[in-house]
Amino acid sequence: MEYSLGIDIGSVGAKAVLFDGSIVATALVPTGWSPKESGRCLVDTILAGHGLTPGRLVALVATGYGRGSLEGATHRVTEITCHAAGARFLSPGCRSVLDVGGQDSKVISLDEGGAVADFAMNDRCAAGTGRFLQMAAHALGYELSDFLSVPSGGDELPVSSMCAVFAETELVNHLARGADRAELARGIFRSVAKRCAAMLGRLGIAVPLLFTGGLAHSGVLVSMLESELGHPVAVHRQSQFAGALGAALMGWKETRA
Amino acid sequence: MRSVAQIVTEMRDHAKDGVIEVKEFHEAGGVVVGAYCTYMPWELVDAAGAWAVSLCSKNDAAIPAAEERLPRNLCPLIKASYGHALRGSCPYFHFCDVVVAETTCDGKRKMYELLAELKPLHMIDLPHRADRPEDLAFLRAQFEKFRAFLGELTGRPVTDEALARSIALRNRERRALRALWNLSKEENPVLTGHEVQEFGDFMQYHFDKEKAVAWLETATAEMKAAWEAGDRRSLKGPRILVTGCPIAGAMKVVDALEEAGGVVVCYENCGGEKEMGFLADETGDPMDALARKYLSIGCSIMSPNESRMTTLSSLMECYNIDGVVDMVLTSCHTYAVETQTVRHLVQSSGRSYLAVETDYSDSDREQLSTRLGAFVEML
Numbered sequence: 321m322e323y324s325l326g327i328d329i330g331s332v333g334a335k336a337v338l339f340d341g342s343i344v345a346t347a348l349v350p351t352g353w354s355p356k357e358s359g360r361c362l363v364d365t366i367l368a369g370h371g372l373t374p375g376r377l378v379a380l381v382a383t384g385y386g387r388g389s390l391e392g393a394t395h396r397v398t399e400i401t402c403h404a405a406g407a408r409f410l411s412p413g414c415r416s417v418l419d420v421g422g423q424d425s426k427v428i429s430l431d432e433g434g435a436v437a438d439f440a441m442n443d444r445c446a447a448g449t450g451r452f453l454q455m456a457a458h459a460l461g462y463e464l465s466d467f468l469s470v471p472s473g474g475d476e477l478p479v480s481s482m483c484a485v486f487a488e489t490e491l492v493n494h495l496a497r498g499a500d501r502a503e504l505a506r507g508i509f510r511s512v513a514k515r516c517a518a519m520l521g522r523l524g525i526a527v528p529l530l531f532t533g534g535l536a537h538s539g540v541l542v543s544m545l546e547s548e549l550g551h552p553v554a555v556h557r558q559s560q561f562a563g564a565l566g567a568a569l570m571g572w573k574e575t576r577a
Numbered sequence: 578m579r580s581v582a583q584i585v586t587e588m589r590d591h592a593k594d595g596v597i598e599v600k601e602f603h604e605a606g607g608v609v610v611g612a613y614c615t616y617m618p619w620e621l622v623d624a625a626g627a628w629a630v631s632l633c634s635k636n637d638a639a640i641p642a643a644e645e646r647l648p649r650n651l652c653p654l655i656k657a658s659y660g661h662a663l664r665g666s667c668p669y670f671h672f673c674d675v676v677v678a679e680t681t682c683d684g685k686r687k688m689y690e691l692l693a694e695l696k697p698l699h700m701i702d703l704p705h706r707a708d709r710p711e712d713l714a715f716l717r718a719q720f721e722k723f724r725a726f727l728g729e730l731t732g733r734p735v736t737d738e739a740l741a742r743s744i745a746l747r748n749r750e751r752r753a754l755r756a757l758w759n760l761s762k763e764e765n766p767v768l769t770g771h772e773v774q775e776f777g778d779f780m781q782y783h784f785d786k787e788k789a790v791a792w793l794e795t796a797t798a799e800m801k802a803a804w805e806a807g808d809r810r811s812l813k814g815p816r817i818l819v820t821g822c823p824i825a826g827a828m829k830v831v832d833a834l835e836e837a838g839g840v841v842v843c844y845e846n847c848g849g850e851k852e853m854g855f856l857a858d859e860t861g862d863p864m865d866a867l868a869r870k871y872l873s874i875g876c877s878i879m880s881p882n883e884s885r886m887t888t889l890s891s892l893m894e895c896y897n898i899d900g901v902v903d904m905v906l907t908s909c910h911t912y913a914v915e916t917q918t919v920r921h922l923v924q925s926s927g928r929s930y931l932a933v934e935t936d937y938s939d940s941d942r943e944q945l946s947t948r949l950g951a952f953v954e955m956l
Contacts, residue, residue, distance in 0.1 A: 385943055385947065397954065398837075398947050398950040398951040398954055399947065399951075400947070400948075400951030400954070400955070401951055401954040401955070424944065424947075435955075436951070436954070436955040437955075438929070438955075439951060439955070441944070441947075441948055
């Protein structure tokens with residue numbers, strides 16, 4: 321049996337997908353300060369877990385911001401191309417992809433055949449990214465997992481600053497006036513949802529839309545996105561691994577071409 | 578026969594000759610005119626027997642100095658121009674007798690008020706549209722004023738004969754540059770986009786124009802012959818046209834595209850086809866010819882800016898372009914707004930388009946590499 325291994329080294333988490341025509345295994349570690357180390361650790365862990373030697377890999381494909389640092393990579397592909405390929409595997413026929421990552425957010429539109437037709441990314445700041453949500457969770461005293469599963473129903477306190485630094489100040493001011501933190505949390509998700517919807521709007525939304533990346537598992541964010549977009553937002557249980565899966569697929573197809 | 582790589586090396590070996598040339602010219606009593614913009618009518622300066630030199634504006638070294646007086650959220654090109662002048666880090670500024678400025682964008686126009694405290698400055702007013710007879714008459718009148726100014730500066734009037742010779746020489750340089758650019762029309766072209774830009778810089782900083790143009794003509798012919806004899810450099814990636822703000826300070830964009838496997842085969846930027854693509858008429862009245870020629874520059878300060886759209890359409894065809902990258906410097910409002918029009922133009926021709934906003938710093942190198950890398954992969 322031959323395998324392709326995709327490694328997606330993001331700013332927060334490093335993800336791996338082992339692939340042999342279907343998904344064999346996934347793994348996730350925090351990226352920490354060294355993308356090189358976390359990438360190597362992922363490769364070792366996933367190979368050891370399946371009793372494989374590196375020689376059994378037909379391809380080792382790196383993606384994500386740390387893609388340049390992975391030793392032994394046979395290919396390096398940007399996360400745009402990988403998320404598109406991964407999303408298309410998880411949701412055949414999908415025409416748009418939204419990925420909210422740790423340090424950037426991206427939207428991708430796909431043509432009928434699944435190739436990237438256009439894409440947009442947020443510009444050089446943390447607005448509308450995982451980092452923005454992390455900051456907000458911290459400011460509101462939530463564990464990240466509790467923050468992401470704040471109930472979507474209920475009142476919202478609008479948070480207008482898109483800049484992570486200014487938004488933190490705004491949250492602190494609200495809290496000082498005795499505001500309810502769940503209402504503020506919903507306000508934060510609303511602002512991220514609006515930001516994503518605007519980015520999708522610029523590209524022209526085509527459905528089905530798949531939401532990839534770890535934040536796809538936040539019910540409150542998905543429901544707010546749906547209300548902003550006026551379209552259903554699909555999530556797959558492997559959404560978090562879409563980038564790594566796409567990377568594995570690129571390697572798999574390359575060796576079979 | 579020399580290889581393409583050997584000629585590129587020769588060009589690089591002489592890339593920095595300009596500073597010495599200007600120093601010697603200045604010390605021998607020559608009049609040096611400093612310029613920042615492609616609207617500066619080079620021919621008038623040359624016909625006056627003076628040298629026009631491009632002043633430093635292409636890196637971020639002097640931006641902190643500029644920000645002591647200019648707002649931070651101003652375009653990096655304006656801050657770099659002022660900063661180098663202010664802290665004395667531009668040798669060309671040091672040697673120039675006068676700076677020629679133009680009323681292009683608001684940021685530059687107001688910056689020049691401060692720059693005028695450092696050096697005598699002559700302002701050329703530009704019309705902000707190019708499609709009416711009065712625009713042409715206005716620019717022509719401005720050029721007449723500049724001509725008279727140069728006459729006073731050098732102590733001898735600019736004659737029509739000298740002007741005709743300068744127009745012919747500058748046209749010859751434009752043709753020579755076009756011949757160089759035409760090498761990129763081939764599949765698997767002769768030069769990388771980065772190298773093409775370096776040849777442009779070489780020409781900009783060699784002031785004995787006759788000699789430099791003759792060198793470029795020979796170099797281009799040699800490279801063409803080498804290429805035809807099989808000297809290929811495996812530049813087989815997607816063919817990209819770069820447009821937008823002046824690119825020299827943001828070559829990281831070109832480099833990221835080419836590192837990702839794309840080939841930049843055409844520039845619609847200042848110093849590229851935007852200005853050099855248009856010749857001045859050598860048959861009619863020279864002042865009229867100059868006004869017409871410079872008015873045809875497709876700069877985003879013009880509204881409407883039909884010339885840029887027409888040029889882009891034709892370049893996309895001529896250079897067999899797969900994708901267009903529109904580089905906008907942070908806080909350049911006119912180019913930023915115009916991305917909408919360019920996006921529509923490019924996409925309706927069936928090609929891919931990407932606008933990137935950047936500055937002169939290194940802080941976004943990784944983001945650019947992802948964005949531009951994904952664009953190349955998409956093509």
